[in-house]
Amino acid sequence: MTPPALSVHLRQALANFTLAVDFNAPAGLTVLFGASGSGKTSVIDAVAGLSRAAMGRVALGDQVLMDSKLGLHLPTHQRQLGYIFQDARLFPHMSVERNLDYARWVTRAPKDRVAFDRVVDMLGIGPLLLRRPNRLSGGEKQRVAIGRALLARPKLILADEPLAALDDARKSEILPYFERLRDESDVPILYVTHAATEVARLATTVVALDAGQVIRQGTAAEVLGDPSFAPGGDRAMGAVIEARVRTHHDDGLTELDAGGLPLLLPHVAQSPGDRLRLRIAAQDVILSKTRPEGMSALNILPGTIADIRMGDGPGAVVSLDTAAGRVLARLTKRSVHSLELRQGSDVFAVVKSVAVAPGDVGGPAR
The missing domain is CATH 2.40.50.100 (RNA polymerase II/Efflux pump adaptor protein, barrel-sandwich hybrid domain)
Structure with missing residues (x-):
């Protein structure tokens, strides 16, 4: 049996409920799916090491990222993660090329032009390299943010509602790039969303949350095809x-x-x-x-x-x-x-x- 790419077991007292999630995510793109306030971001922050309040254990393959019983809590910068936020968070004073190269600089990795060119080609951002972020559309900024996350040579990519701030046209522009990332990269992806369309398009595996609990796990067809589960309301079914x-x-x-x-x-x-x-x-x-x-x-x-x-x-x-x-x-x-x-x-x-x-x-x- 193939071991899970990511194993997550967390407990944390939140304002309205207690987060208690246990799931194993295989390779591919795993979606944390649920309504706003269901605990999705709390999970991804704990996996990233941005929150130390959670108890439990998180492991990426053979590497343990946190284990509260052992008192182990790797700092975020040692977890080898690529993080894609709702807003691109690009450095406004840097060109696209320098924003991309920043990931290599942070990880102190040697320059690898082949890897750089491969990411640029996959995301179609070659014509943007000399521009600064204020000359990019919202979709272009997110493509650059995806590239920066990839060039950090991560062992895991975290994406926290990366399309939430985009209009429908820009979402349609970005979705194919996440499909390519899912299919062409060996790096597992943990992706947070409350949008059924993104689940249907992208998910290899879906972990559905409600009030801090895992209420359903399976393929996109299994979860979205279950009429007992409608986190986006009946109209999203x-x-x-x-x-x-x-x-x-x-x-x-x-x-x-x-x-x-x-x-x-x-x-x-x-x-x-x-x-x-x-x-x-x-x-x-x-x-x-x-x-x-x-x-x-x-x-x-x-x-x-x-x-x-x-x-x-x-x-x-x-x-x-x-x-x-x-x-x-x-x-x-x-x-x-x-x-x-x-x-x-x-x-x-x-x-x-x-x-x-x-x-x-x-x-x-x-």
């Missing part, structure tokens, strides 16, 4: 499915193969044959007991109802097993009763092509 690009059509639509079922989306950047994963929000799914005809929606997924979860108000969430994977539909209780829906019923899920936002489509973790 949705399922994650994997598909392969079949072809690009002349009318601007891309056809996917999702478990043998065709899915049509607005044009995606991937090439025919490429795999991707996408998030379908539960509120964008309509259910029909018969195969719909004469309607504008292009995507019809036959499936069987696996579960119906009635909410406290007028709503309900129906979990549907399809050849493409688990799909969630957010309905009213009235619709559930009028259609006589029950576990085991065969139905058709209808999804508008334009309902899947471009930001909800990305490459799967390799």
Whole structure:
């Protein structure tokens, strides 16, 4: 069995609850997911060594970063971490190139132009090297911050809601670079967010938190596809499915193969044959007991109802097993009763092509 890249066992009394988390994170990108105030940043600060209040043990592979029983608490600068904050925190008086080289200077590493050029190329920041931060967009600043973290030669990268301060356009710009970082770097990543889109796009593993407790751990599909867990509220609920690009059509639509079922989306950047994963929000799914005809929606997924979860108000969430994977539909209780829906019923899920936002489509973790 492959040992975990990161092992975290923490206890800490906070203002509103006691943080008590235990999880092992494999290689790849592990998302700490939950609503604001659920304890995510407290965990990442303890892993970084920025907080000494937590008790427990944190280990990165064979290296123990803290062990309160042994009185061991490595200072942050000895933990070999790369930290990406919400704001880029670049030095305003330095060029992009000097900001990047600062990471090497801090770690006292010898100059490695090959590694430098590889990071610059991966992040597409070559044309920015002579600029100062005040001449960069928010997305460009974050790309430079990612590069600086990588050039520190970290054994672990920590990212604390790195897209929270960006608008949707800049988020869409940065997400592919985090995908590349996840797929092309051997360094494990611990990534904090409360955004379901970022979980769906990036996560290899999800650790879901609520009031300082780990309430769910698994893949993005397993966690986001669980209707009992909705840290972003019912409107953030949705399922994650994997598909392969079949072809690009002349009318601007891309056809996917999702478990043998065709899915049509607005044009995606991937090439025919490429795999991707996408998030379908539960509120964008309509259910029909018969195969719909004469309607504008292009995507019809036959499936069987696996579960119906009635909410406290007028709503309900129906979990549907399809050849493409688990799909969630957010309905009213009235619709559930009028259609006589029950576990085991065969139905058709209808999804508008334009309902899947471009930001909800990305490459799967390799």
